[in-house]
Amino acid sequence: MQFDDLKLSPGARMKLVLSGVGGDQASIQSKFIGAYPQHSIIAGVPATAASGALEAGSKVLVSMVTPTDIVTFMTAIEAVAVTPFPHVFLAYPESINVRTVRSAARVNVGVSAQVTNLSADDLVEMHEAQILDMSVSGLRLASKEALGAIGDELALHVQLSFDNIERNIMLAGIIRSLSVSPVRGTPFPQTCGVEFTSMADDKRVVLYAFVFCMIQRFGPQM
DSSP: OOGGGGOOOTTOEEEEEEEOGGGOEEEEEEEEEEEETTTEEEEEOOHHHHTTTOOTTOEEEEEEEOSSEEEEEEEEEEEEEOSSSOEEEEEOOSOOEEEEOOSSOOEEEEEEEEEEETTSSOTTOOEEEEEEEEOSSEEEEEESSOOOOTTOEEEEEEEEEETTEEEEEEEEEEEEEEEESOOTTSSOOEEEEEEEOOOOHHHHHHHHHHHHHHHHHHOOOO
């Protein structure tokens, strides 16, 4: 896979890792500005790094996280500039390493939900829960009590708000994982992973719009 295949947008985060004397490493946060295919990558860097740690000729390990992958590659600093803003030119890599970490981009949301276990005998009992994170294929729920067992089907009533749009929708999914551990920042000790089942096209459009709006605003979950 080639770097250009990533089709990065300006502003994408990149971490530059430099090896120093004695094996010490320094990590510098940078932002992708642009690239000239097969020649150079341009990245914005902090002013202190441009005038200190970064030097032309230094070898650099670049790592970055896309919505679904972890990308790494080795390169070298071709030039460092401080005007009109601090930035570096990196040699265009011959190849990059890509490790897929999830099939769909996931984003932290913190949205309240009313949940019913459709596999339980009492279908009218609803539970308060919080959606911790969500993708177009599933979500992670936190609750005070267990919402069911692995394989149970849940119905979730949620209100999704984005770009001055509010939609109340019902989502259905299957519990795929369970965990009992305190969730930081919430009163909920129970969590479960839910995979969405098939849904109507209008719901899918709203779900996709919400998830990708949140990714653009806050970035994907790391």
